[in-house]
Amino acid sequence: GNSVTQMEGPVTLSEEAFLxxxxxxTATGYPSLFWYVQYPGEGLQLLLKATKxxxxxxxxxxxxxxxxxxxxxxxxxxxxxxxxxxxxxxxLSERRGGAQKLVFGQGTRLTINP
Amino acid sequence: GAVVSxxxxxxxxxxxxxxxxECRSLDFQATTMFWYRQFPKQSLMLMAxxxxxxxxxYEQGVEKDKFLINxxxxxxxxxxxxxxxxxxxxxxxxxxxxGPSNYGYTFGSGTRLxxx
Numbered sequence: 001g002n003s004v005t006q007m008e009g010p011v012t013l014s015e016e017a018f019l020x021x022x023x024x025x026t027a028t029g030y031p032s033l034f035w036y037v038q039y040p041g042e043g044l045q046l047l048l049k050a051t052k053x054x055x056x057x058x059x060x061x062x063x064x065x066x067x068x069x070x071x072x073x074x075x076x077x078x079x080x081x082x083x084x085x086x087x088x089x090x091x092l093s094e095r096r097g098g099a100q101k102l103v104f105g106q107g108t109r110l111t112i113n114p
Numbered sequence: 115g116a117v118v119s120x121x122x123x124x125x126x127x128x129x130x131x132x133x134x135x136e137c138r139s140l141d142f143q144a145t146t147m148f149w150y151r152q153f154p155k156q157s158l159m160l161m162a163x164x165x166x167x168x169x170x171x172y173e174q175g176v177e178k179d180k181f182l183i184n185x186x187x188x189x190x191x192x193x194x195x196x197x198x199x200x201x202x203x204x205x206x207x208x209x210x211x212x213g214p215s216n217y218g219y220t221f222g223s224g225t226r227l228x229x230x
Contacts, residue, residue, distance in 0.1 A: 036221075043118065044207070085216075101160055101163065102209075102219065104150075104158040106157040
């Protein structure tokens with residue numbers, strides 16, 4: 001079945017450092033790809049998405065490009081802030097059983113130190 | 115924006131008892147709700163998909179008699195863990211589709227269940 005593999009955490013960086021969180025996927029067809037973020041004590045929030053190959057999703061300074069040739073959707077940010085500390089989930093959507101369902105990676109905990 | 119309220123945020127129960135978790139869409143009608151389970155340091159695993167007014171569709175390996183899901187209205191779905199055991203201790207998260215944002219998925223804040 002479809003699956004998502006994320007870079008293992010935790011990841012700890014200093015403020016203003018460059019961030020990359022790797023994400024690769026295995027899927028039949030061409031699923032939509034997502035990054036979700038979970039701040040402490042809150043639900044998951046959509047950070048960005050891409051629906052087809054070579055699409056670049058971006059939001060709040062984060063970017064990820066849908067790379068079909070490498071089946072990847074790596075998350076990047078040029079200069080992280082303390083407020084970016086959270087758990088990040090890469091996900092793909094698949095249509096199964098008549099509904100669009102999300103398949104998640106294991107999550108990567110990010111801590112940014114001042 | 116679309117909001118999903120999940121309650122309780124944490125619960126401790128004794129082995130053998132049942133626990134009900136509620137998931138409400140506050141400002142939109144959720145045509146489909148999803149229930150996930152998350153083990154420490156692991157991914158969210160989809161347990162079941164429910165549509166309003168019909169029976170839930172369970173993922174392979176999920177016991178439907180143990181995890182009862184009811185989606186009686188377009189704004190409320192409940193997950194009842196019946197005869198809970200310590201191995202049912204986990205973080206349970208709901209999400210709802212049908213809202214105006216998030217590509218159709220809005221997540222609750224999760225429920226930490228501890229069975230003692």
